[in-house]
Amino acid sequence: MDIDVKLLKCVDLLTEYHKLIDTCMVHFITDDLFKLIPQDLAEELLTLSDEAVAHLPSLLFSEESCLILEGKNILSSTVNRIKSLLLDNLLEECKEIEFQPDEKFAAVFKDYDKIMPEKKTHEVELxxxxxxxxCQQNDAHFLVDLGSGKAYLSQVMGFVHKKRILAIDSEEINTKGADARQKNLSKKWSALELRAQERREGKAPTSRKQRLKANAQNDAVQKVAIAEKDVIEEESNKVENPVGENIKLSTKFISDDTDLGNIIESHYPDFSNKMGMMGLHTCGNLAPSSIKIFFATSSAKFLCNVGCCYHGLEEEFYRNPYLKADEEPSLAPGFPMSAILKERKFWLGRNARILASQPLGRLADNKNLPSHSLIWRAILQVLMLQVKPDLSFHDQQVGRIAAKSSNFVDYVHRAFKKLSIDLPYSDEYILEFYDTYQPKYQQKLNCFYQIRSLFAPIVEGIIMLDRLLFISENHCVKSCRIVRLFEPAISPRCYAIVASKA
Incomplete structure (x- = not known):
């Protein structure tokens, strides 16, 4: 099946359920969102037990659906249709990581002291x-890391793999943080390698204090040898490791038509005109921009990009309804990219993109019903609009106050205080208000939230396949593919766009 055929199958499904998908749970009651579910599907959903509703997301990743969906023909058909269009099922490359990390490297890496959060360690290792x-396949000895953030990936590529890298981020605070972290790593790298070596030899890693103590207990010759070792290590903690020079940091905003070759040459005069581009969780528009920059940079031989934050993606054929009348989008469109979706003037919508950013895998693993904060927020919306019906979108943002609230009454007080709105109701009235709406809408909200969540990977699939099709349409491309690099339960945005030029 060609990429465009796969893409259009996903588009057809999303179009059929678009009104349901592009919604905001805040308006569940005020806009009566449950009616957006096709009637026959809605009727089957309402016959499910709470346990079955909680299990719905897990059905996309499991074969154990027959008992839960027994007699639910419409629901079963809908789940199976979505399941058939998951990226893992559409693309052979995604059925397993096509390149298993070298066992020797993985073993070496795990022996080091913890230098990154667990999630980041998983991502950076792979x-x-x-x-x-x-780099080896494309004979590239230089790398550019776009949207490098704290430069975790760049630093491992530089310190462990000895690659020469230019890490570029548009935020100066990120570059400063990466610089401080890099200087710290440079000072400690020799000691980190020594401790890792001790672990590989089955020894408990020693501290500097322990080595000094051992020095005092050994004979004169051993004392001299160990003292020299400690001096060398101590000096290495003061002087930056030369390997750190492999990584250059830059704060720069890159446009879609920027040729990175000129920029990297200004940092590395011996640049060999062969480079690779990488990006780990490039936010919003930076992922499609990275693809355009890949083609604008003649010296870029390959691209490996993992995007994220789809809610930050600017769409060409969709205008954010919450922008002011005279306000223009701050970024050039990043979706769609492919000619076929441009011809259709296809759009996803802000709420659909927010849905695609949610970690469905974790929802499937947890098998829980939606948090009580959802029904609280939906009922609060009714109450707020009753008090002040002309509230703008920006004036309705109450933030994450549910976790701090002991009950719904407390939640309402916190919300009105945050929005600086006088609350004209007593606690008794608020409680009575809740008791009126919660029994009527709780089950419907649970069903709606869970069935809507099933479409998150379809939206993500459209975004990814659109990028892949755009790349494949370029005549200079030798190969392009989507690869699942990470475990979805650990890193929900686990897919990489990988391309190389002829």
Whole structure:
């Protein structure tokens, strides 16, 4: 099946359920969102037990659906249709990680002291080895890391794989943080390697204090040898490791038509005109921009990009309804990219993109019903509009106050205080208000939220396939694919766009 055929199958499904998908749970009661579910599907959903409703997301990733969906023909058909269009099922490359990290490298990496959060360690371990393999395949000795953030990936590529990297981020605060972290790593890298080596030898890693103590207990010759070792290590903690020079940091906003070759040459005069581009969780528009920059940069031989934050993506054929009348989008459109979706003037919508950013895998693993904060917020919306019906979108943002609230009455007080609106109701009235709406809408909200969540991977699939099709349409491309690099339960945005030029 060609990429465009796969893409249009996803588009057809999303179009059929678009009104349901592009919604905001805040308006569940005020806009009567439950009516957007086709009637026959809605009737089957309402016959499910709470346990079955909680299990709905897990059905996309499991074969154990027959008992839950027994006698629910419409629901079963809908789940199976969505399931058939998951990226893992559409693309052979995604059925397993096509490149398993080198066992020797993985073993070495796990022996180091913790230098990153667990989630980031998982991502960097896998992606750094994958990118290193791409460097070898494409004879690229230089790398550009776009949207480098704290430069976790760049630093592992530089310190462990000895690649020369230019890490670029548009935010100066990120560059400063990366610089401080890099200087710290440079000072400690020799000691980190020593401790890792001790672990590989089955020894407990020693501290500097322990080595000094051992020095005092050994004979004169051993004392001299160990003292020299400690001096060397101590000096290495003061002097930056030369390997740190492999990584250059830059704060720069890159446009879609920027040729990165000129920029990297200004940092590395011996640039060999062969480079790779990488990006780990490039937010919003930066992912499609990275693809355009890949083609604008003649020296870029390969691209490996993992996008995220789809809610920050600017769409060409959709205008954010919450922009003011005279306000223009701050970014050039990043969706759609492919000619076929441009011809259709296809759009996803802000709420659909927010849905695609949610971690469905975790929802499937947890098998829980939606948090009580959802029904609280939906009922609060009714109450707020009753008090002040002309509230704008920006004046309705109450933030994450549910976790701090002991009950719904407390939640309402906190919300009105945050919005600086006088609350004209007594606690008794608020409680009575809640008791009127909660029994009527709780089950419907649970069903709506869970069935809507099933479409999150379809929206993500459209975004990813649109990018892949755009790349494949370029005559200079040798190969392009989507690869699942990470475990979805650990890193929900787990898919990489990988391309190389002829």
């Amino acid at each position: 992606m750094s080895e994958y990118v290193n393999n791409l």
